[in-house]
Amino acid sequence: MVVVPPAKQASAKPYRVAARELLRDTLLDAARELLADRPWAQISMAEVARAAGVSRQTLYKEFGSRDEFAQTFVIREGARFLDAVERAIEQHLDDPRAAVAAGLEVFLSAAAEDPLVALLLADDGTGGMLPLITTQSRPVLLWASARLGEAMRAGWPHAQEEDIELLADTFVRLAISYVTMPRDAPSQTAAAAAALLSPYLERAMVSRV
Amino acid sequence: MVVVPPAKQASAKPYRVAARELLRDTLLDAARELLADRPWAQISMAEVARAAGVSRQTLYKEFGSRDEFAQTFVIREGARFLDAVERAIEQHLDDPRAAVAAGLEVFLSAAAEDPLVALLLADDGTGGMLPLITTQSRPVLLWASARLGEAMRAGWPHAQEEDIELLADTFVRLAISYVTMPRDAPSQTAAAAAALLSPYLERAMVSRV
DNA sequence: GCTTGACAAAAGTGCTATAATTGTAAATTA
DNA sequence: TAATTTACAATTATAGCACTTTTGTCAAGC
Numbered sequence: 407m408v409v410v411p412p413a414k415q416a417s418a419k420p421y422r423v424a425a426r427e428l429l430r431d432t433l434l435d436a437a438r439e440l441l442a443d444r445p446w447a448q449i450s451m452a453e454v455a456r457a458a459g460v461s462r463q464t465l466y467k468e469f470g471s472r473d474e475f476a477q478t479f480v481i482r483e484g485a486r487f488l489d490a491v492e493r494a495i496e497q498h499l500d501d502p503r504a505a506v507a508a509g510l511e512v513f514l515s516a517a518a519e520d521p522l523v524a525l526l527l528a529d530d531g532t533g534g535m536l537p538l539i540t541t542q543s544r545p546v547l548l549w550a551s552a553r554l555g556e557a558m559r560a561g562w563p564h565a566q567e568e569d570i571e572l573l574a575d576t577f578v579r580l581a582i583s584y585v586t587m588p589r590d591a592p593s594q595t596a597a598a599a600a601a602l603l604s605p606y607l608e609r610a611m612v613s614r615v
Numbered sequence: 616m617v618v619v620p621p622a623k624q625a626s627a628k629p630y631r632v633a634a635r636e637l638l639r640d641t642l643l644d645a646a647r648e649l650l651a652d653r654p655w656a657q658i659s660m661a662e663v664a665r666a667a668g669v670s671r672q673t674l675y676k677e678f679g680s681r682d683e684f685a686q687t688f689v690i691r692e693g694a695r696f697l698d699a700v701e702r703a704i705e706q707h708l709d710d711p712r713a714a715v716a717a718g719l720e721v722f723l724s725a726a727a728e729d730p731l732v733a734l735l736l737a738d739d740g741t742g743g744m745l746p747l748i749t750t751q752s753r754p755v756l757l758w759a760s761a762r763l764g765e766a767m768r769a770g771w772p773h774a775q776e777e778d779i780e781l782l783a784d785t786f787v788r789l790a791i792s793y794v795t796m797p798r799d800a801p802s803q804t805a806a807a808a809a810a811l812l813s814p815y816l817e818r819a820m821v822s823r824v
Numbered sequence: 825g826c827t828t829g830a831c832a833a834a835a836g837t838g839c840t841a842t843a844a845t846t847g848t849a850a851a852t853t854a
Numbered sequence: 855t856a857a858t859t860t861a862c863a864a865t866t867a868t869a870g871c872a873c874t875t876t877t878g879t880c881a882a883g884c
């Protein structure tokens with residue numbers, strides 16, 4: 407009697423969720439391509455929908471408003487960088503200082519090369535996305551800090567919760583600061599910041615009986 | 616024979632320098648009063664000069680351009696806060712952690728109450744002064760960091776030059792970050808940041824043979 | 825050394841009309 | 855059911871235009 411194994415699921419997620427994510431990704435990707443040409447203020451929601459091959463109403467239904475879409479976009483682009491940062495940290499779990507240095511360097515290098523980041527920083531006036539990482543950056547900050555916190559918690563399970571939160575928050579704040587007003591070459595900036603954080607970090611990452 | 620002591624100088628500075636400083640102060644003070652009413656974008660150089668009782672050309676001769684004037688203004692206002700920070704630090708030279716906590720708390724509390732800071736942060740569009748502490752804040756950052764560095768060098772003569780510079784730079788970056796996007800109440804934010812910096816600080820402030 | 829008066833170039837203002845965009849709601853299609 | 859189409863009011867952008875203000879720099883005068 408031959409046992410037929412169940413067909414391997416293409417994804418663990420039910421169709422509805424997968425379809426929704428696909429939709430969101432398609433829309434956000436379309437926005438990114440449009441942003442290669444002109445600033446956010448000059449891109450309409452209709453264009454984004456058209457570029458994604460979707461109706462405008464689907465876009466609104468999914469994201470609510472233009473501002474929410476922009477917010478989500480910035481966070482999703484940020485996720486690209488944060489992924490890289492977390493990978494860098496995971497490779498240095500035995501050495502917190504090296505982890506911070508590598509994570510920050512990866513971030514600053516990637517951001518410096520990214521044309522989207524350059525565009526975002528260049529655009530001065532209203533209607534752009536710049537405020538989302540300066541004066542109205544609470545959502546981005548909270549999101550990035552929370553995600554980074556999770557990664558640190560996973561890598562250093564002995565660390566105290568408050569230390570994790572403080573370190574993640576500070577890491578993100580400094581990272582934003584360095585991106586908007588560079589200090590040095592990415593590697594030097596990262597090394598300096600890591601040197602600064604490491605004494606605290608090393609205390610925190612060790613279990614305190 | 617009676618020795619007549621030399622008349623006490625009103626100031627150690629020669630007249631030319633003193634007059635120049637008086638002129639600058641008068642103009643900058645006039646600008647501050649005008650800023651109580653309306654945002655910077657709606658204040659002309661002619662108004663500033665008139666309010667200071669000086670001709671427009673004198674203003675231009677002294678500051679060069681509108682942007683330079685704004686830059687100088689922001690730095691001079693920043694000096695008010697930095698004075699307070701330095702005093703707070705000087706009162707805790709024996710305890711670097713308390714020094715950082717007190718300095719940051721003084722700054723954040725004062726900034727939170729200051730109507731000028733509120734106006735500066737509120738004003739979104741172009742022509743305002745906000746970019747001077749976000750995307751174009753290099754001058755402010757360099758100035759504040761250098762001044763804070765001097766104060767630290769004076770208070771902790773054993774510290775290494777690189778440590779001073781790194782700490783001052785980081786302090787200023789975090790302070791700006793906290794002002795533009797608050798984390799907590801000033802006292803809590805200051806305590807957290809001080810806790811984070813203190814392990815490094817304490818190593819640095821002690822002479823390393 | 826400061827002020828006055830003058831100036832061109834640039835930037836802002838008020839106004840109009842027109843067009844585009846946002847956000848929402850319905851009816852429609854697959 | 856989920857997305858599309860169509861429709862719509864309200865807000866906002868765009869363009870043209872004349873006009874005013876402002877910036878930045880002169881030279882002349884006190």
